[in-house]
Amino acid sequence: MEVAKLTDVTRIYKIGEVETRALNGVSLTIESGEFTSLVGPSGSGKTTLLQLIGCLDQPTSGKVIIAGKETTGLSRNQRADLRKGTIGFVFQFFALIPTLTAYENIEMPLLLNGKTAAQRKQRVMDLLSAVGMTDRANNRPDQLSGGQQQRVAVARALATDPKLILADEPTANLDTENGEQVMEIMKKLNKETGTTFVFATHDPRVIKYASRVVTLHDGLIEKDSKVNGK
């Protein structure tokens, strides 16, 4: 089943009079349950592609279909609605809300989805347990290490049980041990829950876990190959 389908997508950024073609007619289909890495050098279009799949941005031309829904022309609020039930995000920087505890950070997407207090509590506790952070539930981000923060971010991305999780350089700011731990957790969740993961990365530690590697260069897909990930 297709989770995301991009057809002939182009994204041009215009700064002043200068136009930058970040993506140049890319077509890509992400199937359910995949663990896909988008790789390529800086400026190849990985992050732009990830943002378009995540409905954080809109293409200059082409079509983006997420979970069977055409996203072109959706308003800011309609895109927010689509994101909150369908897509989870893990960012390169440890993107937690600094005033909220680990528990509350994970709870936030559930609040936005209108879950009841009992549902929220059960889900948050399950996720904290899944990422091994139960004992740090009441700690705020500044009381957690980078690795712990990223584990909480992974738990938050999974909170609403989304079809798709997008991760932009999730291990870039982590040491080897913590990077491995975070990837192990995501791979485990992928296998257990069937959640689809797409990473933008050039970290070999991430690429080795992928079941599919899409290589981008100058805004075009250079290579798309199935691999036997870890």
Next chain:
Amino acid sequence: MINYFKLAYRNLGRHRRRSLLSGLALAMGTALLMFLAAFFQGEMRSAMESTLRLNSGHIQVRDADYDPDKLSVAWDYLIEDPEQVSAQIEALDQVDVATPRLFASGIITAQNDSVGVQIMGIDPASRANDPYRHLVSGEFLMADDREGILIGYPLAQNLALNVGDQINLLVNTSDGTVDEQLFTVRGIYTTGTTAYDKGIVFLPLKKAQAFSGAGNRASMIFVLLKDREQAEFVAEAIPSQNFKVETWRELNSLLVLVNDFSNAYLTVINLIVLGITVTVIVNTMLMSVFERTREIGILSAIGMKGRQIIAMFLAEASLLALGGVTVGSLAGWALSAYFGKVGIYFGDLGLSADMLLEDRIYTYLTLESAINLIVTAFVFTLIASLYPARMASRMEPVEALHSAQ
């Protein structure tokens, strides 16, 4: 449902000192405005009460041709048999008290000094004359006193007079000549209004009538009502044949105008001060939006809608406003209450009888003006905070996330 106030409380707590200073700015603005409102209201209340109580009353009944500026005691301008006219007016249900008064101009000479005064002949027994019974020394006049005079405290000081001293009083009489007589200072009064006390001396009505040659006549009937808002109704009920009947609004048109104008003046001051204080709040909110651009991007990425982002920032503004306005209102109320008791001394402001002010102004805060101010300050803050809140809500998540990296 998201507890926006919990989020707001924590967000404000990130920069405690900054939040505290912003709240303090609003508190100071609110306290200042509340005190100003109390001061203006106290001033206008004092002016209205002093002017009505001492000078105009609620209604004046005079001869149709009488000119109050000339203080003439010519018979043609006076009311004949004033006790009877007073009694008829006092019989009306809405009337509290009605009393005849005779005005004449005179000159007091004492210890080689002379001062021009207004002589007022009053019925010492009438309750309408209670404001003159506050004596610094001596005693009040008796109706049958033929040699006693009551003078104001500032006049007594000017002429270095004490109770028991003698003065020479010269009066313009009804036939256009002058007469003079020695009087003994029976008492020295104070109304708390120097502008009034320094120029008015009292004689018993009978003595004033005899001294000025007015016979059984008076310049006016001074009327106080149970409720001054009934003045127009009562004025119509008084037979106006040969009389001119004027209400306190007609007699104090300047004061009424100043009173109305003071409300507009206060509104302008409110807008200016609130404008400045709210700018501080908006500045704080804008700093907060710029500092939290990444967070706004994250929240937007996980599905927070524009209106929810607006609600989050408005909750912060509400908490700031609630804290600032509460502290400011309490401080403003405390200041107003304190100066409402002890007053603020201004001394003789040299105002005319058209607008008498007590030497000490007592602040007076009405519940209505306090509530108006509190609601205005709160609403002002929220409306102004819409700008940074909307700015935050309109950020494209991708740009917000990028700007932080």
